[in-house]
Amino acid sequence: MPYFRFASATMSVPAHSVKTLLVASTWIAVVLNIPTTWDRAETLWRGAPGVLPLMGPLCEMAMIFGVTLAFLTLAQMFGRIPLRAIASSFFIISAICAYYMTRFKVIIGYGVMNAVITTDHDMSREVVGLWTLLWLVLLGLLPAIWFWRRASSAGILSCWRSGRW
Numbered sequence: 263m264p265y266f267r268f269a270s271a272t273m274s275v276p277a278h279s280v281k282t283l284l285v286a287s288t289w290i291a292v293v294l295n296i297p298t299t300w301d302r303a304e305t306l307w308r309g310a311p312g313v314l315p316l317m318g319p320l321c322e323m324a325m326i327f328g329v330t331l332a333f334l335t336l337a338q339m340f341g342r343i344p345l346r347a348i349a350s351s352f353f354i355i356s357a358i359c360a361y362y363m364t365r366f367k368v369i370i371g372y373g374v375m376n377a378v379i380t381t382d383h384d385m386s387r388e389v390v391g392l393w394t395l396l397w398l399v400l401l402g403l404l405p406a407i408w409f410w411r412r413a414s415s416a417g418i419l420s421c422w423r424s425g426r427w
Contacts, residue, residue, distance in 0.1 A: 282412045283334045286349055289405055291327035294360040299323060301367070350406040357402025361394055 296319075303319040330352065337348040359370045366389075368374060 287331040290330045290356050291323045294356045297364045349409050353406040354402040361397040
């Protein structure tokens with residue numbers, strides 16, 4: 263099995279663990295964000311010459327990919343359980359946000375989060391329905407289950423504490 267080597271000759275991370283992080287980051291950056299990114303690109307870059315209309319969405323997806331990969335890599339330092347918990351929450355929260363951003367054409371920000379927390383429960387039943395749950399299961403829970411089933415190596419900090427560093 264191929265390994266990626268760190269500075270220490272005794273500590274290494276299996277390649278399948280790195281591939282899992284790359285696939286998870288790509289899923290969140292591309293699949294869950296492509297509708298809103300493309301919609302925003304059509305609005306902002308309409309009439310721009312050449313390749314410029316593609317550069318905005320590509321840069322935005324690259325930024326989302328990089329930030330997600332950085333958080334997942336940081337979470338991997340603390341071991342399997344924190345990595346799986348953080349990645350699963352990323353999948354689920356991103357799927358819910360992607361649904362509302364696609365369905366209602368809104369940008370999720372501080373104001374929207376504040377309105378969700380302080381909203382009336384009768385009103386919230388109107389926006390949570392079968393399509394929300396279907397979107398959540400297909401684009402959030404199934405990737406989270408896939409991620410949990412993937413083998414991941416022990417975290418860097420646990421290897422350091424056990425003397426395998």
